[in-house]
Every structure is written in C-alpha cells, then in structure tokens.
Amino acid sequence: MRPMRAEQIGGVWGTLLLPLAADESIDWLRLDTQLTALISGGVQGVYAHGTAGEFHTIGEPEFDRVNELLAERCTRAGVPYQIGAGHPSAQTCLDRVRRARELAPGAIQVILPDWLPLSDAECTAFLRRVAAVAEPVPIVLYNPPHAKTQVSPELLGRLLDRIPALVGVKMAGGDGAWYARIRRHAPRCSVFVAGHRLATGLANGAHGSYSNIAAMTPAGAVEWYGLMGRDMPAALDLERRIGVLFSRHVAPLQARGLSNPALDKFLAAVGGWTDTGLRVRWPYASVPPDSVEAARRDARDLVPELFTAPPAQDAAPPGRCSGPPGG
Numbered sequence: 001m002r003p004m005r006a007e008q009i010g011g012v013w014g015t016l017l018l019p020l021a022a023d024e025s026i027d028w029l030r031l032d033t034q035l036t037a038l039i040s041g042g043v044q045g046v047y048a049h050g051t052a053g054e055f056h057t058i059g060e061p062e063f064d065r066v067n068e069l070l071a072e073r074c075t076r077a078g079v080p081y082q083i084g085a086g087h088p089s090a091q092t093c094l095d096r097v098r099r100a101r102e103l104a105p106g107a108i109q110v111i112l113p114d115w116l117p118l119s120d121a122e123c124t125a126f127l128r129r130v131a132a133v134a135e136p137v138p139i140v141l142y143n144p145p146h147a148k149t150q151v152s153p154e155l156l157g158r159l160l161d162r163i164p165a166l167v168g169v170k171m172a173g174g175d176g177a178w179y180a181r182i183r184r185h186a187p188r189c190s191v192f193v194a195g196h197r198l199a200t201g202l203a204n205g206a207h208g209s210y211s212n213i214a215a216m217t218p219a220g221a222v223e224w225y226g227l228m229g230r231d232m233p234a235a236l237d238l239e240r241r242i243g244v245l246f247s248r249h250v251a252p253l254q255a256r257g258l259s260n261p262a263l264d265k266f267l268a269a270v271g272g273w274t275d276t277g278l279r280v281r282w283p284y285a286s287v288p289p290d291s292v293e294a295a296r297r298d299a300r301d302l303v304p305e306l307f308t309a310p311p312a313q314d315a316a317p318p319g320r321c322s323g324p325p326g327g
C-alpha cells in the first residue's frame with residue numbers, strides 16, 4: 001500500500017493476537033480466521049506486533065510469516081495495515097524494519113530500545129536510522145507507559161522537527177494539560193491513545209487508537225467510533241460504562257500482575273468474536289478461563305451496543321482513515 005501521511009492515520013485499528021497451541025507455537029489457521037474476522041469488523045486498519053501481539057516473544061521467522069499473512073490479506077481486502085517492528089534491541093529492530101519495509105505497510109511502528117534509557121540525542125539517532133532504513137515507509141513511535149524511555153510532548157516536538165518520516169505516536173493519553181501539550185504537534189503527527197478512552201481522546205484532539213476495545217469487539221469499537229462523530233456525549237457515556245466494566249473485570253486481573261497481552265486476549269474471549277484463546281507465551285501468566293463468563297455477562301449488560309453492531313461491511317465509515325463519520 002502507499003505510505004500513510006499523518007492526516008490519513010486515524011480511527012480504530014485492530015491488533016493481531018497470537019492464537020497459541022499448548023506448546024506455545026502459533027496456530028496459523030486460527031490466526032488466519034482471526035484476521036478475516038478482524039477485517040470484516042470494519043476497522044480502519046489492522047496491525048501486527050504491538051504489545052498485544054507479543055512482539056517481545058516472537059522469533060524472526062514467525063515475525064516474517066505473520067507479516068506476510070497480514071500484508072496479503074489486507075491488500076486483498078483493501079484495508080490499511082501497519083507492521084510493528086519494535087524490539088528491545090535496536091539492532092534486531094533495524095533488521096525487522098528492513099524486512100517489514102519490503103511488504104509496503106502504510107507505516108512501521110517501533111519502540112525505543114528498551115534496556116538502558118536513551119538521551120534525547122540517542123532517541124534522535126535511533127529514529128533517524130530507522131527512518132532511513134524504512135524509507136519510503138513512515139514511522140509510528142509506540143511509547144506505552146511501561147517503556148524505559150518516556151517521550152514527553154516536548155521531546156516528541158523535537159523528534160518531529162528532526163525526523164520528517166515520523167508521522168504518528170501511540171501513547172496512553174493523559175489529562176487535559178497533557179492533551180494541550182500534545183495538540184501542538186497534532187497537525188504533523190497522528191496521536192493514538194488507549195482504546196477504552198478513545199472518546200475522551202478524540203474530544204481532546206487525538207486521532208484514533210490501536211484499540212483494546214477492537215480486541216474485545218472489532219465491529220462494536222467501529223460503531224462506537226462512529227458515535228463519537230455523531231453524538232460525543234453519548235460516546236462519552238459509553239466510555240464511562242466501559243470504564244465500569246474494566247474496573248470490575250480488568251483492573252482486578254491487572255492488580256494480580258497479569259500482563260497487557262494476557263488482558264487483551266481476555267477481552268477477545270469476553271467479546272467472543274475470535275477463537276484466539278487465553279494462552280500467552282512464557283514466562284507470562286494467562287488469565288484463568290473461569291474469569292471470562294462473568295465478564296461476558298456484565299459486558300452484555302453494561303455495554304450491549306458494543307455487541308449488536310451491524311454486519312461489518314455496513315458498519316465501516318465511508319473514509320476508512322478519515323475522522324469519525326459526521327465528525
């Protein structure tokens with residue numbers, strides 16, 4: 001596909017999750033089925049190898065095979081796709097970027113190297129080389145709260161000055177003051193925030209999400225995104241109810257120390273749209289199956305509209321990558 005410009009990157013993007021067999025190998029058939037379901041959920045784009053995709057555990061042949069499947073299926077369906085080429089080692093990351101580039105994704109997502117923290121100059125040096133290797137594919141910087149080096153809105157501004165190929169960021173989001181600081185860079189950088197807070201994010205100038213709500217219900221997440229364009233107060237009320245669901249069922253698992261990929265697979269099981277399973281790769285713990293049923297019941301009770309979205313093709317907004325329909 002064509003390289004994406006900042007203003008083209010928006011909406012609800014769905015992650016690939018790894019369906020794992022008992023020996024932790026990837027079940028390719030189930031992955032393929034999952035990808036088909038994700039695409040038909042109507043998401044604005046699909047990506048592989050975020051945290052939810054367990055990129056930190058994946059071997060290089062697996063990395064390539066997932067990407068080939070993603071590129072082939074998304075190209076065939078005309079759906080934008082991005083490839084996460086992040087790795088805690090800068091050198092391995094660069095190799096992944098080199099190979100991901102060959103598949104012409106809309107953008108390549110990277111994390112900053114993640115054992116020792118980086119100075120500002122080192123962040124620049126890293127992204128500059130990544131951008132040179134990725135060219136003409138642009139870069140999205142994935143900087144979650146647990147990253148070793150935290151990128152402030154001000155550092156982001158300096159990185160954008162120095163690296164024109166940097167077109168997007170994924171961050172958790174923040175309070176009003178954080179949004180005011182990040183908004184200064186919005187015209188030249190797509191800002192993606194946490195899926196379950198997307199209405200707040202959009203109301204404050206963010207553009208979309210690599211979404212955990214899409215992990216739970218791709219079509220429902222797209223429907224909610226549409227609502228943000230038509231009726232923001234209603235979308236914010238839905239976000240409040242998603243918050244109740246998360247405080248009842250996700251926060252306790254988080255408090256027990258379960259990792260984000262385990263929680264994303266839990267959400268997928270709650271949504272029930274894919275047979276991905278709960279298993280995550282060693283050494284991380286998986287959510288116990290008996291946590292799913294109560295969450296599933298509460299989800300249908302608290303946020304029923306997320307599970308009654310119309311069939312995917314009809315739910316997709318007209319401009320797949322533009323702002324929310326009507327917004």
Ligand SMILES: N[C@@H](CC=O)C(=O)O
Nearest residue numbers: 050051052210211212
């Ligand atoms: N945190 C997630 C979002 C999807 O569930 C990611 O790893 O990209």
